[in-house]
Ligand SMILES: Nc1ncnc2c1ncn2[C@@H]1O[C@H](COP(=O)(O)OP(=O)(O)O)[C@@H](O)[C@H]1O
Ligand SMILES: O=P(O)(O)OC[C@H]1O[C@](O)(COP(=O)(O)O)[C@@H](O)[C@@H]1O
């Protein structure tokens with residue numbers, strides 16, 4: 446089993462439905478030549494261990510497995526008549542433009558779809574009262590967009606009426622909607638797919654999962670994550686330089702990670718200059734024998750410098766101000782700022798102890814997420830988009846493209862969004878962070 450994935454209990458795995466719905470029966474011969482078509486019966490097992498699967502088989506139990514991604518021999522949508530729309534929602538993430546470009550190129554060059562529309566500013570672009578007209582997308586328009594960060598379509602948060610979105614898709618004669626976004630976006634995409642089914646409208650809704658926090662379920666990684674980790678390199682290096690450049694220097698770096706600390710944990714491994722990594726999944730105390738501040742003091746006495754990486758969702762239980770919890774327009778809880786809180790607490794603690802320190806604080810969150818992708822991530826975006834187009838043309842709907850143990854998969858949206866993926870404190874990733882930072886050496 447995935448040692449990092451605590452979110453879905455193994456006993457619940459057997460009750461899950463891995464099948465992907467279709468908007469209709471595919472009957473059209475695919476125009477693709479010289480490719481290896483994938484049958485719907487081809488599966489990617491959830492559990493990589495063949496012995497475990499044999500055990501399940503022997504007991505007559507179902508083997509949890511994803512439908513394999515890839516081109517289908519028979520299509521539902523007729524390329525000549527197909528009108529496809531692409532929307533990007535939620536926060537920015539490296540790779541949005543790579544995905545848009547690859548969707549357009551695959552639709553246009555591989556399948557021959559030449560009516561492709563970009564929906565502006567997220568789901569608001571599908572609500573007429575916002576007055577945002579779809580823009581026409583061609584290979585020429587998207588030619589070099591992968592070299593810039595952000596999204597050429599714009600994005601947004603905030604609730605929009607599913608009925609209105611569906612009415613717009615119907616009025617625009619859209620056959621396929623590609624939704625590039627995180628858990629919120631894909632929940633919205635599922636609502637759209639349900640409403641389309643209710644109205645008997647054969648429009649495929651296919652998601653490409655975006656989350657810089659890497660917290661979507663049933664996928665090993667999401668696009669942009671690798672770039673985000675890479676982008677932390679120069680910043681952590683600067684924090685280290687600042688920390689070493691002064692007696693008792695402290696470099697404190699706050700990274701994104703609302704509820705899951707994957708960026709912070711992986712950044713601590715990729716840049717093994719980090720001495721303390723704090724994540725939402727592992728609670729800690731500030732003061733007392735087992736407190737973080739005592740541990741930091743212990744470290745400073747030994748080495749006279751320290752680099753701390755804190756994920757934005759870490760230590761929320763420590764911030765006990767009376768202000769009401771805040772939410773963003775999409776209903777996501779806005780965490781209190783653990784970075785600034787820790788900075789103040791550290792300064793106060795050492796002042797009380799009359800120990801001179803030099804505190805340097807870094808918050809690179811928006812710098813990291815608005816950059817273009819790095820090499821492997823660009824390839825990942827390209828592949829995700831190609832598989833999204835294969836699924837859509839075959840008439841599949843209500844799915845996101847995933848990647849599981851190196852294989853591309855089609856994941857039903859309700860599965861991908863049923864729970865948030867988090868770091869298992871007993872799993873290999875966190876254990877490796879502890880071995881690398883050796884933070885428990887100071888932190889008893
Ligand atoms: N539970 C939900 N059901 C339907 N739509 C949702 C839901 N949560 C968010 N959305 C919509 O999806 C869009 C993006 O959601 P958001 O949470 O901001 O970003 P992300 O997709 O990155 O999680 C917003 O327009 C939001 O209204
Ligand atoms: O400031 P914004 O635009 O609301 O976005 C910030 C949030 O977006 C996130 O990056 C999550 O976005 P993802 O959907 O990409 O996972 C959080 O880590 C962060 O709190």
Ligand SMILES: [Mg+2]
Pocket residue numbers: 535627628629777
């Ligand atoms: Mg989200």
